[in-house]
Amino acid sequence: MKLLITGCHGLVGTNIIPALSSHFDIVPLDIEEWDITDRNAGEYILLNHKPQFIINLAAMTDVDGCEDRQEMAQKINSDGPATVAELCKMFHIPLIHFSTDYVFDGEKAFPYTEEDMPHPMSVYGATKLSGERRIQEIHPLSIIIRAQWIYGHGGDNFISKVTRIAQETGAARVVNDQWGAPTYARDLAEPIRRLVETGKPGIYHIANSGSCSWYEFTKEIFSCLNIDVPLAPIPSSLLDRKAKRPRYAVFDCSKIQREIGVTMRTWQEALQEYIGNQ
Ligand SMILES: NC(=O)c1ccc[n+]([C@@H]2O[C@H](COP(=O)([O-])OP(=O)(O)OC[C@H]3O[C@@H](n4cnc5c(N)ncnc54)[C@H](OP(=O)(O)O)[C@@H]3O)[C@@H](O)[C@H]2O)c1
Numbered sequence: 001m002k003l004l005i006t007g008c009h010g011l012v013g014t015n016i017i018p019a020l021s022s023h024f025d026i027v028p029l030d031i032e033e034w035d036i037t038d039r040n041a042g043e044y045i046l047l048n049h050k051p052q053f054i055i056n057l058a059a060m061t062d063v064d065g066c067e068d069r070q071e072m073a074q075k076i077n078s079d080g081p082a083t084v085a086e087l088c089k090m091f092h093i094p095l096i097h098f099s100t101d102y103v104f105d106g107e108k109a110f111p112y113t114e115e116d117m118p119h120p121m122s123v124y125g126a127t128k129l130s131g132e133r134r135i136q137e138i139h140p141l142s143i144i145i146r147a148q149w150i151y152g153h154g155g156d157n158f159i160s161k162v163t164r165i166a167q168e169t170g171a172a173r174v175v176n177d178q179w180g181a182p183t184y185a186r187d188l189a190e191p192i193r194r195l196v197e198t199g200k201p202g203i204y205h206i207a208n209s210g211s212c213s214w215y216e217f218t219k220e221i222f223s224c225l226n227i228d229v230p231l232a233p234i235p236s237s238l239l240d241r242k243a244k245r246p247r248y249a250v251f252d253c254s255k256i257q258r259e260i261g262v263t264m265r266t267w268q269e270a271l272q273e274y275i276g277n278q
Contacts, residue, residue, distance in 0.1 A: 002027060003196065004051035006036055006084070007058030012098065015152035015185030016192060023193055027051055031058065036080035042087045053196050055096045056084050059128070063102070066124040067242040077127035082134040089139040094199050096192065101148035101180060103129040106246025111211075113252045114146075114203040122243035132203070141201045145192070148207050148249055149217075151274065152185030159274070162218050166229045172222075176215035176233030180249040181207035184270035194260040204259070205251035208267035220268060224275045 001024050007013055008028035017028055027049050034045050036058045059077055060066060066073035081097055088095040102125035103118035120126040135142050151157040166172045183206075191206050212220070215233040222231060236245065256262045 001025065001053060001196070002049070002051045003053045003055060004029065004045075004049055005055045005057060006030070006034060007056070010057055010059075010061070011150060011152055011155060011157065012147075012185050012188060013057050014154040016189040019186060019189035020193060024053075024196070036084050037075055039083050039087070042083060043090075046087055046091050046093070051093060053094050053096070054084065054088055055098075055192065056081060057098050059098065061124070063122060063124040063245075064242040066127065067122065070123050070127075073123050073127045074130070077124070078130035078134060081131035082138060085135040085138040085142060088142070094196075095135065095139055095142040096195060097131070097135050097142060097144050099132050099144050099146045099203075100125065100128050101146060101246060101249035101251065103132065103146065104246050104249060106178075106248045108248060111250045111252035112205065114205055114255055121246065124243060125246075141199075143195050143199075143201055144203045145188075145195070146203060146205050146251070147183060147188065148251065149180045149182045150185050150188075151182060153274075153277070158182075158214070158217075159221055162221065163225060163227060166222065166227050166231075171230045171232070172218060173232045173234045173238075174215045174218045175236040175239065176213045177235050178245055178247055178249070179211050179213050180246075181209065181211050181251065182217050182267045182271065183207045183264075184267075184274050186274075187264060187270055191256055191260065191262045191264075194262055198260055200259055202259075204256050205253050206256055207251045207253060207264065208270045209253065209264050210266045210268065211250040212267065217267075217271075220271060221275075224272060
């Protein structure tokens with residue numbers, strides 16, 4: 001099966017494409033080949049490549065930058081996905097689109113299910129939610145994957161940043177009032193493969209299992225890497241970031257278990273493998 005992937009050079013694309021390549025014929029494209037806000041380019045590409053499935057990873061993911069550039073965020077995170085959905089509908093191509101835990105406000109006390117009412121607190125979250133809704137309206141057979149706290153190989157991520165700070169300054173301060181599930185990007189490949197094969201439309205929450213705060217995640221990273229520096233828990237208010245983040249963004253992932261038979265391993269197991277592969 002021919003799978004076209006947009007935004008392929010990003011964190012998720014870089015990590016899932018090697019695994020998906022052994023099951024599918026992948027057409028990896030990024031903004032240089034297809035800017036998803038360009039409908040004409042999209043039409044030409046789909047006519048040319050004739051994909052049987054599209055995975056849309058293209059997005060504006062600079063969460064604080066979205067607060068400053070709201071129009072751009074709306075264009076890439078909402079208008080772009082709507083254009084992709086229109087083209088998929090026109091060419092009868094099933095679509096998997098990626099969304100985020102930032103569609104929620106994080107005020108819940110237990111894990112978020114796919115039925116919970118979104119209430120984004122940031123421009124990033126609001127534009128991603130708008131993208132989800134427009135896709136569902138235009139091409140109701142689409143699959144929307146909400147993911148969170150992703151790390152992986154290639155480029156900078158939370159793990160590389162926090163270890164660099166620890167090594168350069170001999171200490172680290174990390175927020176202890178935001179909870180989620182760190183997710184190894186490579187672990188997304190298997191549920192994606194199953195969703196492509198089953199084609200069951202709807203929203204799916206996917207993350208490694210368990211949960212922690214960023215501080216607890218950092219403690220585990222330092223323990224795996226034998227980094228022995230003072231680590232201080234701090235409130236997120238001290239970071240003075242432009243975009244508000246959800247306080248509690250843990251997903252209930254029972255739907256993927258039920259619908260496609262995928263159980264995600266714990267975030268600690270995934271982290272160990274990631275560190276072992278570095
Ligand atoms: N990373 C996370 O923790 C996380 C968590 C939850 C959900 N997600 C979602 O997962 C998806 C993939 O995330 P990611 O972490 O892989 O993001 P990423 O690393 O920022 O990659 C996104 C890719 O899309 C490209 N892009 C930007 N605008 C585009 C456009 N108009 N047309 C085509 N390509 C464009 C980017 O190019 P440039 O780099 O040149 O801009 C980049 O290569 C996104 O939908 C994101 O919202 C990510």
